[in-house]
Amino acid sequence: MISAASDRGPGERLNVLFVTVDDWRNEAGCYGVKEIHTPNIDRLAAKGMRFDRAYCQFSVCNPSRSSFLTGLRPDTTGILGNTIHFRKTMPDVVTLPQLFRESGWRTASFGKTFHVFRKTNSQDIVGVNGGRSFDEAEIFKATERGRQGEGRNLTGGRVRWCSWLAADGDDEDQADGQNAREAVRFLEQHRDRPFFLAVGFHKPHDPFIAPKKYFDLYPVDSIRLPRDPADREADLPLAISGSWKAEFDKFTDRERREFKRAYYAGTSFMDAQLGKVLDALSRLHLWDNTIVVLLGDHGYHLGERGWWNKNTVFELSARSPLIVWAPGMKAAGQPCSRLVEFVDLYPTLAELCGLRPPGNLEGRSAVPLLADPARPWKKAAYTQVNRGRGGHGRSVRTERWRYIEWDGGKEGVELYDERQDPGEWHNLAADEACADTVKELSALLGNSGG
Numbered sequence: 001m002i003s004a005a006s007d008r009g010p011g012e013r014l015n016v017l018f019v020t021v022d023d024w025r026n027e028a029g030c031y032g033v034k035e036i037h038t039p040n041i042d043r044l045a046a047k048g049m050r051f052d053r054a055y056c057q058f059s060v061c062n063p064s065r066s067s068f069l070t071g072l073r074p075d076t077t078g079i080l081g082n083t084i085h086f087r088k089t090m091p092d093v094v095t096l097p098q099l100f101r102e103s104g105w106r107t108a109s110f111g112k113t114f115h116v117f118r119k120t121n122s123q124d125i126v127g128v129n130g131g132r133s134f135d136e137a138e139i140f141k142a143t144e145r146g147r148q149g150e151g152r153n154l155t156g157g158r159v160r161w162c163s164w165l166a167a168d169g170d171d172e173d174q175a176d177g178q179n180a181r182e183a184v185r186f187l188e189q190h191r192d193r194p195f196f197l198a199v200g201f202h203k204p205h206d207p208f209i210a211p212k213k214y215f216d217l218y219p220v221d222s223i224r225l226p227r228d229p230a231d232r233e234a235d236l237p238l239a240i241s242g243s244w245k246a247e248f249d250k251f252t253d254r255e256r257r258e259f260k261r262a263y264y265a266g267t268s269f270m271d272a273q274l275g276k277v278l279d280a281l282s283r284l285h286l287w288d289n290t291i292v293v294l295l296g297d298h299g300y301h302l303g304e305r306g307w308w309n310k311n312t313v314f315e316l317s318a319r320s321p322l323i324v325w326a327p328g329m330k331a332a333g334q335p336c337s338r339l340v341e342f343v344d345l346y347p348t349l350a351e352l353c354g355l356r357p358p359g360n361l362e363g364r365s366a367v368p369l370l371a372d373p374a375r376p377w378k379k380a381a382y383t384q385v386n387r388g389r390g391g392h393g394r395s396v397r398t399e400r401w402r403y404i405e406w407d408g409g410k411e412g413v414e415l416y417d418e419r420q421d422p423g424e425w426h427n428l429a430a431d432e433a434c435a436d437t438v439k440e441l442s443a444l445l446g447n448s449g450g
């Protein structure tokens with residue numbers, strides 16, 4: 001067994017710090033985006049392993065989180081939207097934190113780990129976080145002061161979430177500042193026992209609110225906008241559609257810059273909160289016995305294809321950041337460009353900690369990559385999306401290609417050569433030269449359990 005856990009003394013149990021960031025696409029200095037300020041994410045990446053091809057299984061909050069927190073794919077969880085709690089479809093599933101809790105770890109969640117439901121009156125959904133998963137779970141709210149400041153809605157109020165606020169007050173006037181504070185408090189209190197601490201940062205998710213000092217990092221005129229290439233082919237109508245699109249199309253360049261700036265401000269705010277938790281690991285000498293996982297729950301478009309949201313199966317939405325630190329990992333500080341899926345996190349953490357996971361998990365432990373990030377690995381990563389009347393999209397990503405079928409292919413098929421066309425502008429699905437590739441990838445997509 002290559003497990004890092006097996007290299008350690010008998011009975012020594014590793015802690016887990018599991019940080020989920022909401023709607024965070026691969027925008028960070030360590031991902032090559034030089035204009036964003038993310039020193040804490042970058043130092044974690046320099047210490048651990050940055051995954052460059054990590055994919056969510058569904059590009060919306062609840063289905064993505066329900067998948068990686070149960071280790072099961074969306075077709076198995078039955079969670080394909082934001083309205084149904086996973087305990088409704090899988091009352092007895094053992095979640096990732098629950099496995100640790102039932103194995104003697106102290107488990108806690110601050111902020112949004114599982115998707116937050118507004119109405120939570122079921123005994124099973126205590127504290128909006130799935131009562132069986134955590135010994136303690138809390139969601140915080142901004143203070144009155146943190147709701148004041150300078151900002152506006154970019155659609156004249158027609159799309160309610162589409163607003164930003166350079167807020168008065170300091171970090172702890174925002175929910176994420178309180179998340180960090182409680183996480184540090186938890187570490188101080190429970191440093192001597194095995195723990196699984198989940199921290200769910202809500203920013204850069206909308207509405208785009210952060211203390212003003214983070215907006216001040218980014219003069220609005222300095223924000224660079226994406227430009228869709230002139231030779232792009234028309235998008236399939238299913239891929240980008242809906243009432244929001246008409247509002248996005250009205251944005252002026254100034255409004256586009258304001259949107260992206262606010263997303264950057266939220267990312268830097270989140271980074272600073274992460275930094276407080278990482279600092280606590282140093283101060284409390286916890287790095288040598290604590291695994292750290294940092295991920296975004298799915299990606300995001302910042303204006304590419306005229307879209308300012310998630311909920312597509314393009315690379316921008318399907319791919320998301322993932323950084324892992326494990327004590328004793330052989331390839332510390334190296335990046336990994338092999339395909340990994342978020343459904344792999346459950347078996348990975350179970351193996352690192354020497355726990356026996358449920359037998360029906362659908363991911364594969366990525367522990368071998370932590371020792372050798374260049375070794376041959378997964379052939380494919382799968383991501384889905386449901387665009388309501390726009391159809392259900394299923395995509396498969398290999399190291400070379402992305403292939404998508406809408407409603408089983410009845411509503412459209414897309415094929416992109418990621419090597420030649422990383423922006424996914426030229427759909428090759430109807431290209432005769434690609435007929436064999438389409439056939440092969442369609443079969444791979446049909447076999448998406450693997």
Ligand SMILES: [Ca+2]
Nearest residue numbers: 022023061297
């Ligand atoms: Ca999300």
